[in-house]
Amino acid sequence: xxxxxxxxxxxxxxxxxxxxxxxxxxxxxxxxxxxxxxxxxxxxxxxxxxxxxxxxxxxxxxxxxxxxxxxxxxxxxxxxxxxxxxxxxxxxxxxxxxxxxxxxxxxxxxxxxx
Numbered sequence: 498x499x500x501x502x503x504x505x506x507x508x509x510x511x512x513x514x515x516x517x518x519x520x521x522x523x524x525x526x527x528x529x530x531x532x533x534x535x536x537x538x539x540x541x542x543x544x545x546x547x548x549x550x551x552x553x554x555x556x557x558x559x560x561x562x563x564x565x566x567x568x569x570x571x572x573x574x575x576x577x578x579x580x581x582x583x584x585x586x587x588x589x590x591x592x593x594x595x596x597x598x599x600x601x602x603x604x605x606x607x608x609x610x611x
Contacts, residue, residue, distance in 0.1 A: 503591040508572065514560040517574070519590050527594025535559045535576050536604055537593055538583035552604070552611045 507520040517534060520526040536553045556578070563575040567584050575581035585593075593600065 503587050505587055505590070508564065510561055510564060514562070514577075517561060517564075519594065521587075521591055525591065525594060527590070527597070529590070529593060529597070531559050531561045531576065532556045533593070533597065533601060533604075534561070534574055534585070535578070535580065537600060538574075538580065539585060539589055540580070540583035542580070542582060550607075552607045554608050554611065 503521040503523055503525070505519055506522050507518065507526075509518045510516075511518070515531045517529045517531070518526065519529065535556045542551065560577040561574055562577045563581075565573040565575070567573050571584045571586040572590075573581060573584055
């Protein structure tokens with residue numbers, strides 16, 4: 498079970514800028530692909546301002562352009578397609594890592610329908 502407030506102990510972008518490694522104080526360590534982070538961005542653009550989630554496709558080659566800390570609760574991830582409005586909280590990054598298999602399968606199914 499995920500901790501109620503996971504805290505990152507390491508955040509590292511690989512040289513290819515397509516994998517973000519995030520380690521947490523509970524011992525969890527996740528390698529999150531840029532494509533996955535982009536299509537699961539918590540931004541209003543993707544979350545559709547509370548409506549049905551927007552399903553993005555064609556992001557397989559997206560790269561991470563930058564990481565910017567936001568207070569002590571999140572990181573803003575900038576992507577090379579210009580998207581940079583998603584604030585990834587530590588809780589959300591932990592959830593994306595812990596539930597990646599399910600979340601990615603749901604995304605692929607929705608993308609196939611789109």
